[in-house]
Amino acid sequence: MKDSVSTKDRILGAAEVLFAQRGFDGASLRQLTAAAGVNLAAVNYHFGSKEKLVEQVFRRRLDALNTRRMDALGQIEGRADTTIEDVLAAYIRPALELSHDDSGALFMRVLARAFAEHDDRLRQFLSENYGHVMRQFTAEFARLLPQLAKRELYWRIDLVTGALTHAMSGFGMIQRPKDVSERAHREQTAQHLIRFAVAGLTHV
């Protein structure tokens, strides 16, 4: 049992790295199992299929991420002194902290690829399992921006989401300089993101 857990986790870790580097189709089970140091058949034995492995890779990270988001939101939700910055921070900071360790950062790229690939089954999986998080945040934004029509609010949240995904997946030209620590760079990123998003959400 102890070894089987280790095998499963080794597969999940290697999968996260290779999916981020080469995509879901591009990473083969042979590359993946070789990197994990396990037998080729282990994936189908432990997960059933490659597609279910993909689902588990998502589930492992997103469960943790969205739990922390909901916790952060729960502490400020509905309070009279809550600001837009607070809600944005509750949404953004857990994601940035997740991307602190290397494999977490890779997962952000996995997530961005999943969006880009427009895979309907994957989108449905995300919507079914984590859609309530987005709805909860949207409701809180609506409370703090009562002057905005629903349709206008949706537009703005959509554009904020694009900026976040872009920044967190490391697409852009901004890279961490060598003389800035990982922690400091993450804090800079969070502040830029939040200020930018506040401006985009609240402008007249």
Added chain:
Amino acid sequence: MKDSVSTKDRILGAAEVLFAQRGFDGASLRQLTAAAGVNLAAVNYHFGSKEKLVEQVFRRRLDALNTRRMDALGQIEGRADTTIEDVLAAYIRPALELSHDDSGALFMRVLARAFAEHDDRLRQFLSENYGHVMRQFTAEFARLLPQLAKRELYWRIDLVTGALTHAMSGFGMIQRPKDVSERAHREQTAQHLIRFAVAGLTHV
């Protein structure tokens, strides 16, 4: 010769659709040539390889897109009465007009996938062939926002780019309602994007 041009264009058209739907790896030459109504060997005969076909798909659209962007920028560049909105419009509207016809919209998804796939050869190709466009726009933004440090400007342009890519590739939840014409929806998208980007670029 007349038929051969037709064959090449049929392949390019079908490739754009299938690459957007299934990705570069996901779309096979057999699906692609079947959809184009040409023989399987025609791709290697006319383009040399699948990878060179991918490059041609990009070149055909991006040449037109960036020419129009540079034309639009050239008309306002350096003038005293030019606004941030003008520069953003010069950047955004050609892309939205390209995505007017169906295959152009599909190409935007192709482009977004290419970014997400982090393919270094493709990124180098984009940087070599179209990097000057981004530099020109950045220089004009710098002229109009002299109070911003270079580093701060790069951050904001990066986040704007993320929002644009997200919106133009149709990732988000905003879909065109049935009672809104394609043209009207495109205009709404442009205005939301520009107002959002102005707020993000100019906030204190």
Added chain:
DNA sequence: CGTATGCTCAAACGATCGTTTGAATGGCGA
């Protein structure tokens, strides 16, 4: 007319893919 050229076609090539199989392995309870 003969031949050269540009293009299309069916067929096959070797490689790689996800998955399955059946035997070997090893620890744990009866």
Added chain:
DNA sequence: TCGCCATTCAAACGATCGTTTGAGCATACG
């Protein structure tokens, strides 16, 4: 100790991939 059960392993399966081949066909040119 014996047998069971979970796990690992090498090997093979059929399918599909990008690419190549060589024959077939048409048009243009000497």
